[in-house]
Amino acid sequence: MTSFDADPSGFVHQDEEEPPSPMGVATGSTPASATFGLPRISRQPMLFSDRELFPRFSPDGAVCPPRCSVRTRHFRREFFPDVPDRLWNDWQWQVRHRFRTLAQISRVLELCDDERAALLQGASMLPVGITPYYMSLLDRDDPQQPLRKTVVPRLAEFVHSPGEAEDPLDEESDSPVPGLVHRYPDRVLLLVLDFCSSYCRYCTRSRVVGHGEITPGRARLERAIDYIARTPTVRDVLRSGGDPLVLADEKLDWLLGRIRQIRHVEIVRIGTKVPAVLPQRVTPSLVKMLRKHHPLWMSLHFIHPDECTPESYRACARLADAGIPLGSQTVLLKGVNDSVPVMRDLMHSLLRMRVRPYYLYQCDPIVGSAHFRTSVDTGLEIIAGLRGHTSGYAVPHYVIDAPGGGGKIPLQPQTVVERCDDCVVLRNYEGNLYCYPDENRQSGRR
């Protein structure tokens, strides 16, 4: 029995995996089961090419996606040479072998002074956790690599800047039951657990995620389900966390089934980063179970095109083939994805993976996030660089989740230049002006 197998009640164990406190970056010893003690190598191949990522077609037209990126193959050869495919592709093995400490991480990455000091300090709000698969995508020598910045802590995390708060969205005050946020009348957010297989350093819920306080215990979940059942205005339940997909299949099945029994709940959504950081979790048995609970939607969390690997492609294909509409949520992050070319590549890759770009979030002002936050103008410039220049499907809604609990507020580059009595002057994506007749406005008609 592994440390992450289903327990008798159907929940996953988190015993040795999750730190009991935010001191999750202790410099403790490497798990005996991890084969990290190999010499570091200085060269590593490029991540992958388009030819690798996107499916080839066999003569009979069947899709033949590649198995993994060159970089992941190289990483496995160097650091997990004795681990067979059977284990590498086992999501529970991936979770058990996460990189969590300075000792573990420094064996595979050439850490800069800043990263090393942050790992040594080890008392930020969020623990460290990186699956071996996601670690294989990180650049070993370059601390400025976008993916690496999002999972390896930096000293800037410990700086509390003006305007930052532990709970900037004020979710706690809209929480009628522990772990349930009811902000909008017709939908609720159910925090199923606070565990993630990899921890993003900009996480909006770093005040709770990884702390071991929100557990998927049956009693708490029954209280949340009871609240939803007693609140007939709720037609949409978003399950998030933490990452709900790290629950055992049986527990997920139970929870989805209980919510489905509530007649006024029309749709269920799952928010997850699993296809990006732990694509091995998307097994045939998981999708077979999920498809019983339609209409089920998923919001996937991708932040950079380098996450769109053959493994992620396959995970998304399985979910899409099960009839689950897939949308993406991306956080705008300085030095990670704050340019038009990077964002366009990401959105195009997502569309090729059958994921519809949904939201682009301005980074929330959580404590220690100043180094990740761009100006709002940067976000608007990115949207202006996408809108009209590529398919409309590739343009997400750029939103700010208003501090203090105001909800998501969309932002758009200004396209209405002038309003006349009988027309409106508009600017197109190339900057040209056009006049649209708007007689109805003059006559007061709508």
Ligand code: SF4
């Ligand atoms: S996966 Fe989501 S909940 Fe988990 S650390 Fe990342 S942003 Fe936070």
